[in-house]
Amino acid sequence: INGSQTSYVPGIINVSFKNLSGEEIQLMLDERNIAVSIGSAFHSGIKEPSQTLVSIGVPDEYLHGTIRISLSHMNTMDEVEEFLNNLKEVVKILRKY
Numbered sequence: 675i676n677g678s679q680t681s682y683v684p685g686i687i688n689v690s691f692k693n694l695s696g697e698e699i700q701l702m703l704d705e706r707n708i709a710v711s712i713g714s715a716f717h718s719g720i721k722e723p724s725q726t727l728v729s730i731g732v733p734d735e736y737l738h739g740t741i742r743i744s745l746s747h748m749n750t751m752d753e754v755e756e757f758l759n760n761l762k763e764v765v766k767i768l769r770k771y
Contacts, residue, residue: 676732676740687743690732694739694768702764708757711742 676688691699696712703710723737732740745754 676727676730685745685747687745688727689741689743690727690736691739691741691765692733692735694765696738696740698768699739699741699761699764702767703760706760706764708760711744712740 676690690696700710700712724740727737727740743757
């Protein structure tokens with residue numbers, strides 16, 4: 675999990691996976707009707723690693739495996755559990771390659 679553990683925007687989580695592609699994670703989750711983003715909202719579409727992640731010391735092998743997860747008060751715990759289960763499956767599949 676990237677960023678401060680004490681100063682953050684509620685409902686937004688930025689997480690990186692070692693030696694994986696955030697774009698591939700995003701595409702596979704999209705196939706499962708789950709939406710996540712890669713990069714920040716104001717840098718969408720940019721393929722280069724986030725300078726913010728670089729500046730906070732995220733190791734190189736994690737930079738391209740970053741996704742942004744946004745939740746709201748309207749999400750249920752069942753939805754969160756479904757998301758986590760799907761994310762685990764996607765990461766497991768991608769780690770095989």
